[in-house]
Amino acid sequence: MPKITYISHQGESTQIDWPVGESVMEGAVQNGIDGIIGECGGSCLCATCHVYVDEKFLPLLPPIDDDQDAMLDSTASERQPNSRLSCQIKVRAELDGLIVRMPETQK
């Protein structure tokens, strides 16, 4: 199973094995990792699963669609070029080793 590393805003790092096809948001929530709320349950509705994706994985992610782009404009912490909604990142084999950093706040 691909490994994903979540780094909290305070710098604490947690690595999980997470199945292909599942979302990075679900990986955090189902493993009880702090820093993501996931209020809408992964429906691209709430912008509370905002993460900063490690630069070297950005080319492996699908382009940001209009919905996600609009949601990213309403995140509680500042949007950066590597901002993504983690509910919209589905795990693939190539993403093994993915590193995401949590913003200061989701609300």
Place this chain on the structure above:
Amino acid sequence: MAAGVVIVGGGQAGFQTASSLRSEGYDGPIRLIGEETHVPYQRPPLSKAFVLGKQDQARLLLRPEKYYADHQIDLLSGEQAISIDTSLQRVTLASGEQVPYDNLVLALGARNRTLPVPGADLEGVCYLRTLTEAIELKQRIESAQNIAVIGGGFIGLEVAASARTLGKPVTVLEAFPRLMARVVAPVVSEFYRSAHAARGVEIKLDAQVQEIRGGGKAESVMLGDGSTIPADLVVVGIGVVPNLELACEAGLETAAGPPHGITVDELLRTRDGDIFAVGDCAEYHNSFAGSRVRLESVQNAVDQAVCVARSIAGKPAPYHAAPWFWSDQFDLRLQMVGLPAGHDRVVVRGSPEAAKFSVFYYNSGRLRAVDSINSPTDHLAARKMIAAGTSPSPEQVADLGVNLKTL
């Protein structure tokens, strides 16, 4: 030793209060008391992904069970709070245990309004709010021959859509002349009536349910016009009533008339400053509505929980969040922001025929709410307008050539 925070109610608002207390740095004891035996879970998927078999029980959990111990949250599932002693600051549980608190958060939720007609207690008459009810409903849908859904609101229509997707004959019985009449404009009601009909759901409006008939088990629903609808499964979705008894008996103020909730101030405090109320059970002054409201939504539950957690953690700020809602039915996504009560003008952007449009609700020239159907970009632009209090003209919002983001 500090008694800490006691949260009564293990739904979305109760869970989020506990979770946010920790993320806001609160390090005292937290006890989360939930009547249901399940670890706190998400309710929105129950009527959709869960009954469709796309999301299993484990994936409904808001957090895994170990989260609570890891975060020093004492989760008391299957426990019922039966009284509050506000002077001694303690809650009594049905088990007899006395739980002291420094701050008490009431996230008591609501319960289903029951159908007041003969036969409503027959086997095969179901409601949907809890996971336990959803598990039963899922099984019953699978074996049902004919399904009647009483109530053409969000829950009823979502269940109807799911059951129809599973190939079942479904009839929706709505007492009003249109669907979702309390919350959306006629153009939205008509769009959904037509969309459900096109997908094979029978919709009966102005349908007054008189009786559910059957010998021990539901067999049919009799309407006021004398007609009967065959149904071995009857799903009732006619709204909820908030759980106020615990607060009333403790002498906390509640609203006697609509919106019938535990009365809270701008910090979501009850008349007892150490006791807060959040989520479906709380009624408060909402500046977007310009009136006191009680809202039943995930957004309201989560945002109020965060607000209270910040207060208790020493960072109080008045509650001020634009209300938003959503409902997924078939392949149709309805997103709403703001509160349209009292609107005097409705403007449509886009085309209901294309199943992609938004409806803007104005009151005295001011934009109050927007419903978007399969138009998430409109919805997000509208969220910003409503939150900021901006009010573009009806001519601007109706013009598809105008980018809403620029208004």
